[in-house]
Amino acid sequence: MAGECSDRLRVPPMSERATRRTIILVPYLWLALFFLVPFAIVAKMSLSQVATAIPPYVPTFGLADGPTGWLAKAREFSLDNYGVIVGDRLYVDAFLASLRIAAIGTAILLVIGYPIAHAMARAPERWRPILVMAVILPFWTSFLIRVYAWIGILKPEGLLNELLLGLGLIGAPLAIANTETAVLIGVVYSYLPFMVLPLYAALERMDRTLLEAAQDLGCPPWKAFWRITVPLSLPGIVAGSFLCFIPITGEVVIPDLLGGSDTLMIGKTLWTEFFSNRDWPVASAVAVLLLVILVGPIMVYQRQQARQMEAGR
Amino acid sequence: MEPPERPSRGAFAPWDEPAARPLVVFEGVTKRFGAETAVSDLTLAIYEREFFALLGPSGCGKSTLMRMLAGFETPSAGRVLLAGQDLAGMPPHVRPVNMMFQSYALFPHMSVEKNIAFGLEMDGRPRDEVGARVAEALRMVKLEGLAGRRPHQLSGGQRQRVALARALVKRPKLLLLDEPLGALDRKLREETQFELMALQERLGLTFIIVTHDQDEAMTMATRIAVMDKGRIAQVGTPPVIYEAPATRHVAGFIGEINLVEGTVSGCDGRRVTVATAVGDLTVADAADSVAVGQAVAVAWRPEKTRIVRAGEAISNGRAVISGTVHDIGYLGGRTTYHVDVTGLRLKAAVANAARSVERPLGTGEAVKLAVAPDALLLLVR
Numbered sequence: 001m002a003g004e005c006s007d008r009l010r011v012p013p014m015s016e017r018a019t020r021r022t023i024i025l026v027p028y029l030w031l032a033l034f035f036l037v038p039f040a041i042v043a044k045m046s047l048s049q050v051a052t053a054i055p056p057y058v059p060t061f062g063l064a065d066g067p068t069g070w071l072a073k074a075r076e077f078s079l080d081n082y083g084v085i086v087g088d089r090l091y092v093d094a095f096l097a098s099l100r101i102a103a104i105g106t107a108i109l110l111v112i113g114y115p116i117a118h119a120m121a122r123a124p125e126r127w128r129p130i131l132v133m134a135v136i137l138p139f140w141t142s143f144l145i146r147v148y149a150w151i152g153i154l155k156p157e158g159l160l161n162e163l164l165l166g167l168g169l170i171g172a173p174l175a176i177a178n179t180e181t182a183v184l185i186g187v188v189y190s191y192l193p194f195m196v197l198p199l200y201a202a203l204e205r206m207d208r209t210l211l212e213a214a215q216d217l218g219c220p221p222w223k224a225f226w227r228i229t230v231p232l233s234l235p236g237i238v239a240g241s242f243l244c245f246i247p248i249t250g251e252v253v254i255p256d257l258l259g260g261s262d263t264l265m266i267g268k269t270l271w272t273e274f275f276s277n278r279d280w281p282v283a284s285a286v287a288v289l290l291l292v293i294l295v296g297p298i299m300v301y302q303r304q305q306a307r308q309m310e311a312g313r
Numbered sequence: 314m315e316p317p318e319r320p321s322r323g324a325f326a327p328w329d330e331p332a333a334r335p336l337v338v339f340e341g342v343t344k345r346f347g348a349e350t351a352v353s354d355l356t357l358a359i360y361e362r363e364f365f366a367l368l369g370p371s372g373c374g375k376s377t378l379m380r381m382l383a384g385f386e387t388p389s390a391g392r393v394l395l396a397g398q399d400l401a402g403m404p405p406h407v408r409p410v411n412m413m414f415q416s417y418a419l420f421p422h423m424s425v426e427k428n429i430a431f432g433l434e435m436d437g438r439p440r441d442e443v444g445a446r447v448a449e450a451l452r453m454v455k456l457e458g459l460a461g462r463r464p465h466q467l468s469g470g471q472r473q474r475v476a477l478a479r480a481l482v483k484r485p486k487l488l489l490l491d492e493p494l495g496a497l498d499r500k501l502r503e504e505t506q507f508e509l510m511a512l513q514e515r516l517g518l519t520f521i522i523v524t525h526d527q528d529e530a531m532t533m534a535t536r537i538a539v540m541d542k543g544r545i546a547q548v549g550t551p552p553v554i555y556e557a558p559a560t561r562h563v564a565g566f567i568g569e570i571n572l573v574e575g576t577v578s579g580c581d582g583r584r585v586t587v588a589t590a591v592g593d594l595t596v597a598d599a600a601d602s603v604a605v606g607q608a609v610a611v612a613w614r615p616e617k618t619r620i621v622r623a624g625e626a627i628s629n630g631r632a633v634i635s636g637t638v639h640d641i642g643y644l645g646g647r648t649t650y651h652v653d654v655t656g657l658r659l660k661a662a663v664a665n666a667a668r669s670v671e672r673p674l675g676t677g678e679a680v681k682l683a684v685a686p687d688a689l690l691l692l693v694r
């Protein structure tokens with residue numbers, strides 16, 4: 001017995017503490033190496049000026065410069081690129097359009113995703129894994145290919161128009177391809193699992209007797225949905241919405257393939273700036289600004305997740 | 314908190330009055346879930362102001378019966394009537410019945426106050442009336458200070474009170490309680506039993522309680538329905554259920570009992586002699602009529618058994634069974650002896666009236682068990 005007691009009180013030996021520290025350190029190192037360092041590079045680039053060189057900007061820092069050289073070069077940094085972006089309607093409009101499309105897309109996703117998640121959570125228990133599988137199934141095909149497929153569906157002589165013309169519902173092909181509508185269709189299609197899964201997790205966990213109790217107290221089922229089900233699934237609603245809103249704002253592939261030249265989204269603008277204009281500093285400034293804009297929603301999302309964790313304890 | 318007083322039931326027995334109209338009637342009710350029959354052709358009447366207990370092991374259909382009253386299940390056959398009205402097709406939210414759930418089912422996103430107010434708000438009561446009635450309900454369950462708390466900030470006993478207040482605040486004709494005390498520890502459970510009885514008496518409501526705890530049913534109920542495999546084995550007041558069980562199942566389910574199988578060897582009116590493995594036992598007052606040669610059981614309660622040393626004398630007229638003490642359970646207030654008699658193990662419970670026993674019986678000692686003929690029960694079913 002005495003042995004057990006002293007055993008519990010003993011200080012872990014050095015090697016054990018070192019092991020623990022290493023285990024905690026690994027994810028931090030990962031984050032530092034693959035998030036913080038690249039971000040620092042991008043931030044630094046956003047303060048540089050475009051130049052016809054390789055890499056296409058100045059200043060560049062070399063080991064040969066030495067500390068004095070680095071200091072001299074650092075004086076060349078400026079916020080000019082940010083001034084360019086803020087002063088140019090094109091960038092401002094692209095930012096606003098991205099936020100608008102992300103907001104509308106998220107709203108549509110919520111309206112479509114909620115009934116799906118609700119039905120999944122109410123399905124017989126043995127069906128539920130199959131239904132979850134069905135929601136995840138599209139991930140087995142490349143995202144790019146799936147978005148390409150929508151071109152085939154939405155173009156003037158595509159599947160959708162053929163079908164509607166064949167049914168006699170429309171007289172002339174609808175111009176959906178290369179519009180904001182097409183982008184929204186693509187966004188809703190691509191991000192649906194990210195909305196459905198958190199909602200399903202929240203709804204599935206809900207105690208069904210709460211609805212019985214509500215009914216027993218005189219609450220008709222439709223009212224019980226709004227008074228009980230929706231408030232209790234709020235964590236799922238928040239998680240799903242931010243999980244969609246944040247990446248949709250920076251979406252590149254969908255507006256590029258489905259939006260045509262009319263749809264300006266900031267992700268696509270960034271891409272053009274970087275690869276077509278080869279203006280790396282401005283592209284970097286756009287990236288930094290996008291991150292700054294999304295920090296707010298990301299922090300709300302993180303707070304919600306943390307609160308969830310605490311409530312679950 | 315004052316100790317709750319046990320209310321006297323007086324001469325309350327509407328089930329014996331032919332003119333009394335029952336509040337709840339189950340009429341040939343059957344409920345099937347797929348191939349399984351949960352309730353089978355069951356008929357039962359429950360009267361106003363009763364504290365009625367549905368007692369039985371899990372899976373006996375007692376909860377299903379209650380859920381049919383609340384409207385969460387529909388009978389496969391038969392009718393359920395409340396105050397003479399057939400409840401068929403009436404959804405749960407319009408039934409004048411409230412239920413207290415076993416899990417309490419408190420809304421986790423609402424405060425105690427909001428939980429209790431929920432039912433009144435659903436009825437569209439004016440705000441000041443809701444406030445007044447919620448305050449009254451909180452007083453009733455002694456939770457005045459906790460109105461703003463969320464359910465997860467309450468203890469189990471407090472949650473139970475909130476659930477009770479929420480179900481009672483609408484003043485239902487009928488309150489259904491599904492294992493209401495199941496989650497409480499023993500001491501709190503006993504206290505709450507008396508509080509529930511006092512509350513029911515004071516408010517003049519009808520309670521139906523579902524429980525698997527026989528002590529709970531015996532303590533609280535005006536009448537008990539003992540259920541077994543979707544049927545009612547017996548309905549009666551607690552003393553009737555205990556002293557005159559109708560079947561072997563009821564006898565075995567309520568309290569401890571000694572049960573010996575045998576065949577009828579003699580019949581003299583209501584006086585029946587049964588040949589058993591422990592000798593001939595004569596039942597003074599058999600409830601069922603039997604014929605010679607019929608297989609029956611004779612049963613008696615351990616506390617109605619006298620136990621003496623083999624050599625000691627026993628007054629005449631009692632059935633005497635000889636055996637040896639197998640083991641002894643000392644429970645403070647009483648002692649239970651397990652006595653081996655020709656392959657059977659019989660129990661005798663003795664109240665420890667004196668503070669100490671000079672020469673207590675020991676394990677392995679030869680003893681005699683004596684039972685008065687009027688303590689013996691004849692069980693046919």
